[in-house]
Amino acid sequence: MTKLDKTDIDILSALQNDAKINMKELSDRLHISKTPIYERIKRLENEGYIKGYVALVDNKKVGLPLIVFCNVSLAVHDDEHIQRFQKEIKDIDEIMECYSTGGVYDFLLKVVLRDLDDYNRFAFEKLTKVYGIVKMQSSFVLGEIKHITSLSIPF
Amino acid sequence: MTKLDKTDIDILSALQNDAKINMKELSDRLHISKTPIYERIKRLENEGYIKGYVALVDNKKVGLPLIVFCNVSLAVHDDEHIQRFQKEIKDIDEIMECYSTGGVYDFLLKVVLRDLDDYNRFAFEKLTKVYGIVKMQSSFVLGEIKHITSLSIPF
DNA sequence: ATTGAAAAAAGTCGCGG
DNA sequence: CCGCGACTTTTTTCAAT
Numbered sequence: 001m002t003k004l005d006k007t008d009i010d011i012l013s014a015l016q017n018d019a020k021i022n023m024k025e026l027s028d029r030l031h032i033s034k035t036p037i038y039e040r041i042k043r044l045e046n047e048g049y050i051k052g053y054v055a056l057v058d059n060k061k062v063g064l065p066l067i068v069f070c071n072v073s074l075a076v077h078d079d080e081h082i083q084r085f086q087k088e089i090k091d092i093d094e095i096m097e098c099y100s101t102g103g104v105y106d107f108l109l110k111v112v113l114r115d116l117d118d119y120n121r122f123a124f125e126k127l128t129k130v131y132g133i134v135k136m137q138s139s140f141v142l143g144e145i146k147h148i149t150s151l152s153i154p155f
Numbered sequence: 156m157t158k159l160d161k162t163d164i165d166i167l168s169a170l171q172n173d174a175k176i177n178m179k180e181l182s183d184r185l186h187i188s189k190t191p192i193y194e195r196i197k198r199l200e201n202e203g204y205i206k207g208y209v210a211l212v213d214n215k216k217v218g219l220p221l222i223v224f225c226n227v228s229l230a231v232h233d234d235e236h237i238q239r240f241q242k243e244i245k246d247i248d249e250i251m252e253c254y255s256t257g258g259v260y261d262f263l264l265k266v267v268l269r270d271l272d273d274y275n276r277f278a279f280e281k282l283t284k285v286y287g288i289v290k291m292q293s294s295f296v297l298g299e300i301k302h303i304t305s306l307s308i309p310f
Numbered sequence: 311a312t313t314g315a316a317a318a319a320a321g322t323c324g325c326g327g
Numbered sequence: 328c329c330g331c332g333a334c335t336t337t338t339t340t341c342a343a344t
Contacts, residue, residue, distance in 0.1 A: 004217065012217070015210035019174050022337060033313055038339070049216050054304050055170035056206040062159065062167070062308045067254070069224075069263060071294075086300050093307035098300040099222065108224060108294060114309060139226075139263060145241050145253040149209050149304075152248035153217045154269060177320060188330045193322070312344080319338065327329085 004049070007032070009153045011040055012049065016150035019053040056149070059112055066113040067141035070127070071105035075134040088130045094122055105135065159204070162187070164308045166195055167204065171305035174208040211304070214267055221268040222296035225282070226260035230289040243285045249277055260290065 004012070010030055014021055023034040030037070044050045059065065074081055089098045089109070097110040113119050127133060159167070165185055169176055178189040185192070199205045214220065229236060244253045244264070252265040268274050282288060 009217075012210070012212055016212055017209065019208040019210045023339095024337075032311095034338090035314090035340090036312065039311095047216075048213055051211040051213050053174040053208065053210050054172065055167070055174045055208050056304065057167055057171055057306055057308070058203055058206050059306055061202075061204050062164075062306060064306055064309070069254075069256070090301055095301060096304070096306075097302045099224075099296040100298040100300060101224070101294040102297055103292075103294040105294070107300070108296075112306060137258075139256040139258045139260070141254045141263075142257055143255040145255060145262070146245055146250060147252050149211065149251070151212055151214055151217060151219055151251075151267060153212070154219070179320075187328095189321085190323080190331085191329055194328090314343095315341090317338105317340075319336105321336070322334080324331105324333090326331085 004153070006155065008040060008044065008049075009155060011037065012044065012153055013150065015041070015050065015053075063114055064112050066115055066119060067144075068111045068113065068119060069139045069141070070109040070111060070123075071101075071107070071137045071139075072109065072127070072133050073104075073106045073135040074132045076132055077106075081132045084131055085133075092122075092126055092130075094118075094126075105137065159308070161310065162191075163195060163199065163204075164310060166192065167199065167308060168305065170196070170205065170208075219267050219269055221270055221274060222299075223266045223268065223274060224294045224296070225264040225266060225278075226256075226262070226292045226294075227264065227282070227288050228259075228261045228290040229287045231287055232261075236287050239286055240288075247277075247281055247285075249273075249281075260292065 007030060011026065014026055014029070023037050026037050027034040041050075059067070074085060089095055094111050094113055095109050096112050099108050100106060101108050111119075111122060113122060123136070123138070127136070162185060166181065169181055169184070178192050181192050182189045196205075214222070229240060244250055249266050249268055250264050251267050254263050255261060256263050266277060268277060278291070278293070282291070
């Protein structure tokens with residue numbers, strides 16, 4: 001698929017808001033029948049535009065109300081240390097997101113936890129055991145103002 | 156629902172990884188028939204444990220490869236300014252997430268954009284027009300090391 | 311490429327244990 | 328709460344246009 005047309009974008013937008021929408025509904029909304037909708041969705045899945053379908057769970061209700069963003073830097077920046085750091089990050093369940101960033105710190109982590117005790121354990125037992133972390137600055141989330149998962153796809 | 160049992164957690168974990176898993180499959184995997192699975196899912200939906208089902212779209216493939224985290228602070232912290240700030244944030248499509256945070260800055264934003272030109276427009280036409288922002292520090296994402304949406308729910 | 315219909319699969323729900 | 332089984336809706340396929 002070389003480029004997305006308006007219909008593709010409409011389909012992606014709908015599915016980003018509600019993965020459970022059925023094809024009849026989509027077909028009515030977009031004024032085309034369900035076969036082309038079906039085929040476009042399969043194509044969008046196969047070509048990787050759609051990475052997956054997930055249920056979003058309320059972190060507070062399941063006992064994980066604490067969100068912390070951690071900026072960290074590594075002591076050494078050679079390939080071996082970076083590879084190892086990345087591997088360890090992937091194995092720590094509390095880390096939902098990790099990005100390498102430009103600026104003052106090397107990485108930004110989003111961590112979701114039960115409470116401050118767990119944060120303490122996370123920071124001092126898990127994170128500092130990750131080889132090579134030398135600097136760390138955490139911001140605790142006090143309130144969630146906005147959290148959407150649906151991208152506004154440009155045409 | 157007073158507390159989640161192991162079956163509820165298993166269901167939530169499965170749906171967080173794949174919202175499209177069917178009840179037959181879930182039923183085989185958890186060794187209970189589909190009626191209780193069905194009823195538990197409905198309960199989890201109705202009581203807000205499941206916030207929704209969404210398709211995850213590849214931001215790079217749809218032309219939004221640039222992710223920026225912006226720390227911002229407000230000049231005035233009275234209720235009126237905060238309310239107004241929050242309302243404006245919700246209307247800006249590029250802002251996917253916004254949290255109020257403890258620490259140096261008041262808010263952390265996650266912004267998803269096309270390119271640096273769009274970032275420039277976002278920062279200087281949209282964000283600085285949001286009444287009351289006095290300080291801002293942005294970190295550009297160079298690479299994504301980990302990004303999961305599935306919480307490890309504690310028992 | 312689109313339609314409409316038909317086959318296959320999945321979701322829904324009452325009833326009995 | 329769970330399981331069975333019947334019923335409904337949705338998904339998926341496909342011949343024809």
